[in-house]
Ligand SMILES: Nc1ncnc2c1ncn2[C@@H]1O[C@H](COP(=O)(O)OP(=O)(O)OP(=O)(O)O)[C@@H](O)[C@H]1O
């Protein structure tokens with residue numbers, strides 16, 4: 048029982064990472080109605096920018112804020128230049144372009160900053176929170192930040208006019224234009240916000256997994272898993288999903304004999320498929336109800 | 340009688356390379372009600388789309404003294420043309436009230452918006468009862484009401500309505516036309532109405548135009564058009 | 578995110594008599610065959626090997642055309658079926674001494690069964706959710722292949738070394754050339770099968786489901802059956818390709834079947850043209866050669882160059898090579914038509 052609790056706690060710590068990523072994924076899904084496979088690489092690239100700023104001597108929080116601003120601008124710019132010509136193109140073309148972005152960012156980061164693993168500082172410290180090194184202060188801080196972002200996003204989307212406009216632009220662009228919403232800008236804004244949230248996720252994750260161009264690949268997958276488990280339309284669902292994936296991954300690794308440790312990833316993924324099969328819109332996803 | 344709110348000259352419209360409108364000239368009076376009649380595929384929907392920049396056009400469109408041909412849809416909406424599209428175009432995943440909020444997206448006056456929402460509920464009491472329901476789950480009639488209500492939230496000078504009676508029970512259609520008449524008279528909104536139900540449309544309208552394969556073949560006071568032998572046979576069924 | 582999001586722009590109206598098109602298609606095929614048969618006698622054996630691989634990828638991509646282009650279901654997980662096919666052939670040859678030729682149909686059948694089974698839960702998923710579930714499959718496959726549970730057969734991380742068959746009947750050609758011709762023959766046969774499927778009643782049902790599932794159901798089409806069948810058949814094609822690849826490379830290992838392969842196949846599908854079976858060959862060539870080209874442009878930035886090429890291709894050929902070819906062909910034919918008599 049003790050072991051069980053410990054593993055849950057450790058799972059929550061890793062789950063915080065996934066929750067953070069899942070949140071960024073859902074965010075962009077809300078804004079553009081597509082899953083961005085390059086999102087992890089965008090976060091990784093932002094984190095390198097933060098690292099570079101700190102190398103140049105900027106203090107942590109200054110670099111942190113600057114990175115968020117830069118990432119936001121870069122996200123907007125990326126949408127305006129690379130993705131704008133794709134408006135109205137089939138999903139398949141979008142996926143291919145996301146794959147292309149993935150390749151470009153990964154390779155460029157390796158080229159600029161090389162592939163050696165770099166440590167990344169944490170503002171929260173590394174001392175254990177509950178003893179036994181199951182959850183560190185950094186893990187706690189990361190979870191707290193994730194929850195804060197979640198609340199902010201909720202307020203933004205539910206209670207601001209621009210949040211409402213963004214949701215409308217994503218759900219039904221043609222109608223959104225008819226009520227005067229500048230859809231192009233809403234989409235760009237969505238990319239900016241997603242890039243900014245990704246940057247936060249990257250900077251919080253890097254102290255745990257260390258900084259290198261491939262740091263985000265498996266985290267993106269777990270993030271997807273979390274986002275899907277929670278239902279792609281719900282930020283709260285994404286966070287809960289991210290934590291559950293972390294916990295289940297840990298428990299499976301400990302308690303399922305033999306396969307557990309080797310096939311953690313497989314088990315997490317089997318979970319996605321299982322959840323989707325039972326509940327195709329995820330745990331908290333909104334069932335789209337339409338009458339014909 | 341009154342001054343011109345919108346006019347077109349030699350209006351062409353295209354889907355890709357396919358030309359659908361071949362040079363339309365018509366005008367809509369401020370505060371007037373115009374109906375556009377025509378067979379299926381004649382280009383009625385396309386005409387409305389052309390006015391709000393949803394298709395590629397050539398020719399002139401002047402609205403309130405301003406040439407708006409080639410403007411983006413969102414800019415045209417901001418000038419005060421509310422288009423209730425074919426198929427209603429409600430935001431089905433959002434609540435009825437959120438739809439109304441969206442209708443007022445171009446406006447900044449919070450208080451005015453809140454007041455307008457109440458006013459719109461007065462026109463459509465049924466929507467008030469269902470304001471927190473997902474729009475996609477409203478009945479077809481309620482969704483149509485919501486679409487019109489949303490368009491009103493823009494405080495438009497001109498409202499374009501594409502077959503608002505489509506799929507509605509006769510009683511609801513009549514109810515809706517009563518409301519449309521009130522909107523026109525009490526709010527001073529000019530209406531451009533595309534309708535299958537030509538009899539009702541001609542009753543409401545003061546001007547009517549008849550369109551055939553993308554060309555205007557007849558235009559004039561609604562009463563005259565309604566009396567025309569060919570129109571009666573083709574669209575009114577007597 | 579419903580299926581109608583995939584817009585199938587290839588279904589444009591074409592304004593030419595089909596007889597003329599058929600004769601063009603016939604001549605094109607004859608020319609292609611002549612070149613394809615002659616090539617191995619003029620090229621270095623490494624290039625022959627590369628072309629063989631490109632054809633193998635093309636076969637796998639045909640599987641995706643059937644699934645995505647014809648039936649409207651996504652898959653980012655076909656590396657898994659490719660891997661299962663390769664391992665089926667490898668284990669049969671290595672552990673049970675089965676002849677290579679017999680392993681191909683077995684690999685196909687095994688993959689059909691796996692594909693069909695995977696298609697069952699996939700039935701409930703649409704669009705992006707299905708893409709994710711299949712993506713998960715692609716990610717999981719290398720781990721499963723590495724697992725100590727199956728190590729006895731699969732050789733774990735080490736993989737299995739295989740031997741290329743020599744040309745039979747004492748034919749005076751190298752084993753590379755032989756495998757090339759074998760792949761060409763199998764590829765052609767499978768392509769013809771695929772075209773027949775598309776033009777059959779089954780094909781029409783698959784297309785109806787893609788275009789309008791509700792109407793298809795109303796027409797009495799058993800949607801579940803056809804969708805799972807499409808998954809199975811698609812996996813069958815890809816599995817045979819996998820089996821061929823194992824032998825062509827003479828080695829199978831878990832890390833040959835990562836999601837990179839799945840993404841490569843997907844890219845090949847889109848770049849070729851999702852609905853065109855002949856265009857799968859273009860896709861196969863793209864998958865094989867473009868990464869090499871990127872690497873030759875810049876070693877350090879190979880990935881970035883590849884990405885830029887991909888983006889440019891998508892901008893310039895929004896409906897793939899097939900769409901572009903059709904556009905050009907229509908222009909040329911139109912001109913010829915106008916100039917001609919009458
Ligand atoms: N999106 C489109 N792409 C290509 N052609 C279109 C498109 N929409 C309409 N058309 C064509 O334009 C012509 C006019 O269509 P439109 O929808 O304007 O007709 P309509 O008068 O509104 O007919 P209905 O009474 O059936 O609604 C038709 O021939 C139609 O096929």
Ligand SMILES: [Mg+2]
Pocket residue numbers: 383384385425501
């Ligand atoms: Mg119409």
